[in-house]
Amino acid sequence: MKVTEAHGQGRPVYSFEFFPPKSDAAAELMMEAVDDLKGMLAPDFVTVTYGAGGSTRARTMECVTRIQSEHGIPSMAHLTCVGATTEEIRSVVDSLVERGIDNVLALRGDPPKGQEEFEVTEGGFAHADQLIGFLAENYDLCIGAACYPEAHPESESIESCLKWTKAKVDAGASFLTTQLFFDNQDYFDYVDQARAIGIDVPIVPGIMPITNVSQVERFTEMCGAKIPEELLVRLRKVRDEPALVMATGIEHAIEQCRELLKRGAPGLHFYTLNKSHATRSILAAVKAVHQP
Numbered sequence: 001m002k003v004t005e006a007h008g009q010g011r012p013v014y015s016f017e018f019f020p021p022k023s024d025a026a027a028e029l030m031m032e033a034v035d036d037l038k039g040m041l042a043p044d045f046v047t048v049t050y051g052a053g054g055s056t057r058a059r060t061m062e063c064v065t066r067i068q069s070e071h072g073i074p075s076m077a078h079l080t081c082v083g084a085t086t087e088e089i090r091s092v093v094d095s096l097v098e099r100g101i102d103n104v105l106a107l108r109g110d111p112p113k114g115q116e117e118f119e120v121t122e123g124g125f126a127h128a129d130q131l132i133g134f135l136a137e138n139y140d141l142c143i144g145a146a147c148y149p150e151a152h153p154e155s156e157s158i159e160s161c162l163k164w165t166k167a168k169v170d171a172g173a174s175f176l177t178t179q180l181f182f183d184n185q186d187y188f189d190y191v192d193q194a195r196a197i198g199i200d201v202p203i204v205p206g207i208m209p210i211t212n213v214s215q216v217e218r219f220t221e222m223c224g225a226k227i228p229e230e231l232l233v234r235l236r237k238v239r240d241e242p243a244l245v246m247a248t249g250i251e252h253a254i255e256q257c258r259e260l261l262k263r264g265a266p267g268l269h270f271y272t273l274n275k276s277h278a279t280r281s282i283l284a285a286v287k288a289v290h291q292p
Contacts, residue, residue: 001074002142003103004174006044007202013267014041014283015076015204018274019049020059026274027059031066033276038071041283044267047105050078057092065099076144077101080109081131085123089131093139105144106132106173129167136172145173147203149181149190153224158193166199175201177269180208180219182252183228184259202266207257209270209278210249213239250281257286 006013016037021027037043048063064075077096079089096104108118108128120126125134128145135143145168148161155161165176176199181187187205194203210216213235220227227235231252238244257268268286270279 001045003045003074003076003144004142007175007266012261012265013044013202013204015045015047015267015269016043016279017047017049017206017269017271018063020063021274022059027063030063030274031070033272033274034067034071034073036276037272037280038073040280041287043073045074045076045103047076047078047269050080050107050109061092061095061099064096064101068100074103075101076103076105076142078105078107079131079135080107081121081125081128082109082118083121083124085121086125086134087123089124089134090138093135093141097139097141102140103142103144104135105146105177106135106168107146127164127167129164129171132168132173133171143173144175144177145169146179147176147190147194148179148224149186150179150225152179153222158190162190162193162197162199165194166197169199169201173201176203178203178206179223179225180206180271181225182231182256183226184256184263187260187265188263204267204269205260205265206269206271207253207282208273209253209282210235211246211273211275211278212242213245216249246278250278253278253282254285257282258289261286 018030018034021030034046046067048060050057050060060077064077067073068075079092106128125131132143132145135141147165151158151161178187191203208219216227234248235245238248260268272279
């Protein structure tokens with residue numbers, strides 16, 4: 001099933017993101033988390049990330065294939081421009097299509113570890129819209145793309161960032177998933193600005209449950225997102241008490257998700273970090289109130 005088929009049915013679309021595990025043992029733990037979330041929450045689809053320079057290419061393919069074939073959940077593979085020529089990307093996509101995967105999240109990608117700036121591979125793509133255009137022209141795929149309510153760290157402004165986002169949609173992206181954020185007003189302002197310049201595809205909010213203070217501080221610094229001061233104060237007061245950190249993070253995410261859906265967000269995409277407890281708790285609480 002293509003992800004686009006889930007949108008427009010008058011109900012929220014729920015999805016989970018996983019990253020490829022580094023070992024066979026970790027892979028089994030991830031599959032257990034997938035099964036746990038599937039059993040209680042019935043996600044519409046699952047995405048699997050793609051390491052810089054194709055460093056997790058084989059694992060990504062294995063994961064999306066297993067999730068779709070063994071668990072019956074439509075799967076979406078991430079695909080980046082980093083460290084790959086057009087022909088190498090074609091080979092990857094051909095393999096995905098052969099495995100029955102017809103959903104791809106097309107990204108420029110972050111520089112590999114130790115490299116500060118993105119470098120265009122000779123014979124490859126410089127931007128996500130170029131990758132999306134290539135996929136749209138050559139394959140019958142559902143193509144998703146990323147967007148940034150607080151602007152991409154490399155963008156001069158939110159207006160500049162939105163122009164790049166529109167280029168992705170014009171090239172063939174059929175829906176957008178946001179970078180993580182913790183202040184809903186940033187999302188709603190972004191959607192209003194996107195609609196004003198003609199972006200008309202679903203814009204799905206990306207939610208990261210906070211389970212570790214140092215970890216979320218690191219993530220937000222990398223991606224340019226901010227943590228509301230009131231929430232940050234609460235988290236720092238309990239940062240050395242893991243159970244209280246998780247409880248605080250789950251409470252905030254539940255309130256955040258309920259408001260997002262109440263005010264018209266088309267669904268929720270959870271960055272699970274390959275764990276199920278926080279996501280399960282949040283979405284179960286949200287679904288208890290917001291039934292289709």
